[in-house]
Amino acid sequence: METETHPFFRAPARGLAWCLVWCLVWCLPALAKERVVVVSDSWMPYNGTPGSSREGYAVEILRAVFERRGFTVEYRELPWKRAVRDVRSGRADILIGATRDELPDFIFPKTSLGRSELCFFSMDGSWRFTGRESLTGVVTGFVQGHSYPRWFLDDIRRHPERFHALHGDDAFVRMLAMLAEGRVQVIPGSRAVVDFYAQQAGLEDRVFLAGCSLEDDHELFFALSPADMPRSRLLAGILDRGVDTLRNTGHLNHLLIKYGLKDWIKVR
Structure with a gap:
């Protein structure tokens, strides 16, 4: 007996192509709208005035890493205590310039921001x-x-x-x-x-x-919100891989020169 096949599987190749186009049209904008909220008080050369030509090298690292992955980076300048509170509660994703000892409940990438x-x-x-x-x-x-x-x-x-x-x-x-x-x-x-x-x-x-x-x-780090552990671990992994790429391609040194700094890790 011949088995009836669902019409989708009997469609020509161009039908499958249209399906892929549909996925790209609807899925990619959703990924592009993924937002990473970054907060800290003004602490140059790590981070400064949002939207300025010199937002700080930590902010520029975040933009270089996440924006090429389809994320939107929203950087806000807040008093330190409020910045910590917002990241801890999940209202923001990443805090700039923390140590592991002061915020042991946060998620930290392996990559530091220097000493x-x-x-x-x-x-x-x-x-x-x-x-x-x-x-x-x-x-x-x-x-x-x-x-x-x-x-x-x-x-x-x-x-x-x-x-x-x-x-x-x-x-x-x-x-x-x-x-x-x-x-x-x-x-x-x-x-x-x-x-x-x-x-x-x-x-x-x-x-x-x-x-x-x-x-x-102490070593300084980006500290990620403990409110959503899976998301923060995912972002931490993206940060580690992204900073490695910036360092190995020389992009990180180019970025640091703008602030009169050098890489705090010697690349072999």
């Missing part, structure tokens, strides 16, 4: 940071919600009169301005970040590196 050491800066070229005791006689500014070592946070709690907290989108820029005005005598920060903002403010010859805490040297 960030805790250094101290002053307008007084004779002042030196030699340990926590050296902060006793000065007023130190800090950004509320940023990751600092436990000893530093303990000092803030025990001696709040010796510290001045700032918060908001441009907290670091305002902290540097307070240093220049003499309202605080010392500020902590990453060398790359302070160097960038000091140069922007024309203070590069007046702000002195006073020393670094060698035990507080």
